[in-house]
Amino acid sequence: xxxxxxxxxxxxxxxxxxxxxxxxxxxxxxxxxxxxxxxxxxxxxxxxxxxxxxxxxxxxxxxxxxxxxxxxxxxxxxxxxxxxxxxxxxxxxxxxxxxxxxxxxxxxxxxxxxxxxxxxxxxxxxxxxxxxxxxxxxxxxxxxxxxxxxxxxxxxxxxxxxxxxxxxxxxxxxxxxxxxxxxxxxxxxxxxxxxxxxxxxxxxxxxxxxxx
Numbered sequence: 509x510x511x512x513x514x515x516x517x518x519x520x521x522x523x524x525x526x527x528x529x530x531x532x533x534x535x536x537x538x539x540x541x542x543x544x545x546x547x548x549x550x551x552x553x554x555x556x557x558x559x560x561x562x563x564x565x566x567x568x569x570x571x572x573x574x575x576x577x578x579x580x581x582x583x584x585x586x587x588x589x590x591x592x593x594x595x596x597x598x599x600x601x602x603x604x605x606x607x608x609x610x611x612x613x614x615x616x617x618x619x620x621x622x623x624x625x626x627x628x629x630x631x632x633x634x635x636x637x638x639x640x641x642x643x644x645x646x647x648x649x650x651x652x653x654x655x656x657x658x659x660x661x662x663x664x665x666x667x668x669x670x671x672x673x674x675x676x677x678x679x680x681x682x683x684x685x686x687x688x689x690x691x692x693x694x695x696x697x698x699x700x701x702x703x704x705x706x707x708x709x710x711x712x713x714x715x716x717x718x719x720x
Contacts, residue, residue: 581612592620597627637666641673648680656680671701675710682716690717 588603601624604617644659660677667673674697681690694714697704704710 577610581607581610584610585612585614585617588617588620592624597624600624601628637663637670640666641676644676648676651683653680653683657684669700671697671704674700675704675707675713678713678717679709682713687717 584603584607588600588607591597591599591603601621604621604624607614607617608621640659640663644656644663647653647656647659657677657680660673660680663670663673664677674693678690678693678697681687681693690713694710694717697710
């Protein structure tokens with residue numbers, strides 16, 4: 509889990525549009541991912557993956573193994589990239605994994621493999637995060653502040669880049685008189701989303717936190 513968090517942090521950093529070093533860092537990260545992910549998806553391990561004739565590729569028909577295998581890998585990467593561009597991360601993951609199963613060691617493939625896994629994990633976590641926010645919001649309405657705080661803290665753990673959850677936490681901390689904690693959450697919120705400064709809820713929360 510720790511290793512995965514590290515790679516996800518690298519991916520998140522590289523995804524920032526204003527990151528002037530993104531191309532250089534992407535190359536470095538891709539190189540590192542080549543080793544670590546190749547050991548995970550090593551073709552020497554039993555992955556159960558095969559090239560399906562449904563995809564129009566049949567390894568049994570190859571005549572010149574070394575050269576034709578390169579063509580097969582190239583075609584799988586091409587199909588994976590097409591799926592990736594269409595935001596079909598599950599489809600892209602399948603094609604990239606099959607390419608790796610055929611001993612592909614292209615760093616960009618391993619880099620995109622990791623991105624596909626990150627997107628898949630985010631999709632799995634989204635429903636849980638939404639449930640926590642809904643439960644926390646309901647608890648806040650019922651003035652069950654401790655439960656609301658727990659829900660929003662768990663939501664922040666699952667989606668640390670969601671500014672609105674920090675804002676909700678700040679509202680909760682204001683209600684229990686933890687104004688310093690409220691200010692800290694508000695600072696985190698506007699660091700992620702500067703537009704929140706215009707939000708009436710943010711303005712009220714900041715005013716309550718600073719005037720106490």
